[in-house]
Amino acid sequence: MIETERLLLRPFIEKDAADVFEYLREPAVNCFASMKLDSLAEAKEEMKKRAGETEYYFAIVLKETGKVIGEIEAYPERGEPHDTSSPLDTFSPCWMLNEAYQGKGYAYEAAHAFFDYLFHDKGARRIYAYTEDYNLPSQHLCKRLGMRREGLFMEFISFVNNPDGSPRYENTVQYAILKKEWL
């Protein structure tokens, strides 16, 4: 459990289903399209799957009310994915807030605490984030966290199809920060 002034970051539990369904019934961005939940029952099943995730996948909970207002996660990766001897010291976070709770600094508060946790407790050396070129709130958050813009990958990945069935490719911006920069 990670505690900040207004938030708790903690593993998901089954009774979070209704709160999670609130923001995942219509994922806000294409990169989360595959996470869409179609019913509360599906949300309950999803919470069961997440229940064993205790280190890298957290609910963002408002301390005052106990409501789950979003989520943040990042798993250890190799800096050089093809070199299996390289350490798992690289992380790429995903963050998402219920729309009703955006614009209040909660994402920054959660991500800042999560980055501290990854750098200090989980051996992170480098944290990078991918975000679509049109996702300005997410890029704004990266900048507020002190991340550097490292590149723009044109037509990098597709999450959804065009009306004609062809893949709709997204232009992806990469931001990153090293532990020594964070410190």
Ligand SMILES: CC(C)(COP(=O)(O)OP(=O)(O)OC[C@H]1O[C@@H](n2cnc3c(N)ncnc32)[C@H](O)[C@@H]1OP(=O)(O)O)[C@@H](O)C(=O)NCCC(=O)NCCS
């Ligand atoms: C990306 C996302 C998490 C950012 O959330 P957010 O609420 O905009 O981000 P922050 O927590 O940094 O809040 C920013 C705003 O809150 C304001 N704010 C209000 N009260 C505040 C407080 N007490 N403390 C700090 N900031 C506060 C800030 O000034 C800032 O507004 P500004 O940009 O006009 O200056 C959110 O837009 C989201 O969930 N989007 C959909 C999912 C998504 O795109 N995920 C990323 C995929 S790559």
